[in-house]
Amino acid sequence: QKEVEQDPGPLSVPEGAIVSLNCTYSNSAFQYFMWYRQYSRKGPELLMYTYSSGNKEDGRFTAQVDKSSKYISLFIRDSQPSDSATYLCAMKDDKIIFGKGTRLHILP
Amino acid sequence: DGGITQSPKYLFRKEGQNVTLSCEQNLNHDAMYWYRQDPGQGLRLIYYSQIVNDFQKGDIAEGYSVSREKKESFPLTVTSAQKNPTAFYLCASSVAGGRETQYFGPGTRLLVL
Numbered sequence: 001q002k003e004v005e006q007d008p009g010p011l012s013v014p015e016g017a018i019v020s021l022n023c024t025y026s027n028s029a030f031q032y033f034m035w036y037r038q039y040s041r042k043g044p045e046l047l048m049y050t051y052s053s054g055n056k057e058d059g060r061f062t063a064q065v066d067k068s069s070k071y072i073s074l075f076i077r078d079s080q081p082s083d084s085a086t087y088l089c090a091m092k093d094d095k096i097i098f099g100k101g102t103r104l105h106i107l108p
Numbered sequence: 109d110g111g112i113t114q115s116p117k118y119l120f121r122k123e124g125q126n127v128t129l130s131c132e133q134n135l136n137h138d139a140m141y142w143y144r145q146d147p148g149q150g151l152r153l154i155y156y157s158q159i160v161n162d163f164q165k166g167d168i169a170e171g172y173s174v175s176r177e178k179k180e181s182f183p184l185t186v187t188s189a190q191k192n193p194t195a196f197y198l199c200a201s202s203v204a205g206g207r208e209t210q211y212f213g214p215g216t217r218l219l220v221l
Contacts, residue, residue, distance in 0.1 A: 041215070088150075
C-alpha cells in the first residue's frame with residue numbers, strides 16, 4: 001500500500017459547483033496535513049495547513065481531516081475557472097510526503 | 109517581497125554537460141529542499157539541507173550534487189551522470205527541517221538537447 005494515495009483525475013465540474021478532493025494515507029503517525037495548488041508550469045502554492053483532526057476554513061476552501069479513517073479532504077465552494085489547477089495533498093511527521101495530485105477543471 | 113526565486117526558468121543541457129540550477133530565498137528559512145517533478149510521479153526529494161554547510165541525500169540523489177554555503181542559497185547541479193534529467197525542478201524552504209510546512213519556488217524546467 002502506498003503511503004499517500006490521491007486520484008489523479010482529471011476531475012471536471014461546472015462553474016459554481018462544490019468540489020471535493022480527497023487523499024487517503026496509511027501512516028497513522030502523520031500529524032500535519034496540507035493542501036497545495038499548482039498551476040501548470042508553476043511551483044505549488046500552500047492553500048491549507050491543518051494539525052491533527054478536524055476542519056479548517058479559509059474563504060471558499062475547507063480542509064477536513066479524519067484521522068480515524070486516515071482520510072483528508074479539500075472542499076472548494078462556488079468553484080471558479082481560476083480554480084482549475086492540480087491539487088496536491090501532503091502529510092508530515094518527521095518528513096513530508098506528497099500525493100501525486102488531482103487535476104481539476106472548472107468548466108465555465 | 110519575501111519569497112523563493114529559481115533561475116533560470118528554462119534550461120537546456122547538452123549530452124555530457126553539467127548544469128547548475130539556482131535557488132535563493134529571503135524568508136530567513138533554515139531548511140531548503142530540491143524536488144524533481146515528472147508527469148504522473150509526483151514530487152520526489154533529491155537533496156535537503158537543514159543548516160548551512162550540511163545537506164543530506166533524498167530519495168533520488170544519484171546524478172545530482174548540491175552545496176549550502178549560505179543560508180539563503182541552495183544550488184543544485186545536474187551532472188552528466190544523471191541519464192534522464194528532463195523534468196521540472198522545484199526548490200522549497202521551511203523554517204526548520206522538522207514539522208514546519210514547505211514553501212516552493214516557481215520551478216526550473218530542464219530539457220536535454
